[in-house]
Structure formats: C-alpha cells, structure tokens
Amino acid sequence: MQREHPQQRDHRKLCRRRRRRGLRYCEGAIQNCIIWGNSAPRDPQVMASAPSYSCIQGWTGGGTGNITQDPRFVNTKAGDYRLQAASPCIDKGRNEDWMADAVDLNGNPRVWRGKSSWTVDIGAYEYGSFPLKCVGVAEALGGAADLTWNSPPGDTYIVQSCADLSASEWNDEETIESQGELTTWTDSDSTSTRKFYRIGIR
C-alpha cells in the first residue's frame, strides 16, 4: 500500500511557511526539500540545521547535494509547486528505503526516472511520475523481442525494461497507444543482453 511519509508532511509545512520567513530555529533533518521565496527581511533561509540534497535560495552553507538554482516551479502564483521539465531538482534528491511504496503529494510514485536515473526529486512532487498499473511482464534472453498483450482501445501503455531486477531501475523503452484488442511492441535491440520487461498503463 502506498503511503505518505512523515518527511513529506514536513515538507508541506515548509511550503506553507514559505511566504512568511525561513526556517530560523529548525532543529530537524532537512533533506529533499525546496526552501525558496521566503520574505523575511533578514537572516538566511535556514538556521540551526544542516540541510542536504535540498534546493535553497541563496544557500552558502555547503552540505551534501544542496543546490541553489531556481527550482522552476510550474506556477507559484497559482500555488502549483510541481517541477517544470527544466527544473534542476529533478533526480537530485536522495532515495530512502521508505520511498519504495510511497507517493508524492499528487499520489504518484515517489521515485521516478525523470531525466537520468531512478532518483527521487528534490521537493514534494515527482516530475513525470504517474500511477503505473502493471499489465504484463516478460523476459528475453537477448536480441530482438516481441511483446504482445491484450489492450482495450484508447489505453496508453509504457514499456519499460531492465537488466537486473534486484537493482529496481527500469528504463523507459516507449510510450504507445493501444493498437486495438491486441498491442504489439518490438524491441529492436540486437545486443545479447538478457532483459526483463514490464508493461504499464497510465
């Protein structure tokens, strides 16, 4: 069952405080957070804490994985704090074990391959993530592979593959529309690498 972790609730609190002031006396752990656009007339965005893997405006305190570029929210005036495609926060957070079955604030998988890796994004929303209901799995020992599955018209599928199931890192192969009652997809990869496939539906 997917769930929201306390750290995500903490992040929502940070968002609500964004327009008043920074995190002046924060003693808790700050990780995978965006702290941006506070209006305090003085003092830094964060005091008395050691953030990591976070996006903090004007931050000069160092730390692991912290960045200072504009997070590029979709529309702050409208309260839409999802990330644009050009956001530097995509895939720049730190994965934690509890994220395996967790969701972001939109209810989508917390960890998603946004650009380069299956790494959580900094912030409360995972770019590109959507509920993936698996409708099929397959395995090929190498070379080209043909996948065929039942497919009601109008559905959209995403085919993903990986070489190592234990690594839990899936690569997007292609997003395709239903071709009718049956849909077929061919992997033209001619390498001899063993691959696993899963077919998800949006």
Ligand SMILES: [Ca+2]
């Ligand atoms: Ca990501």
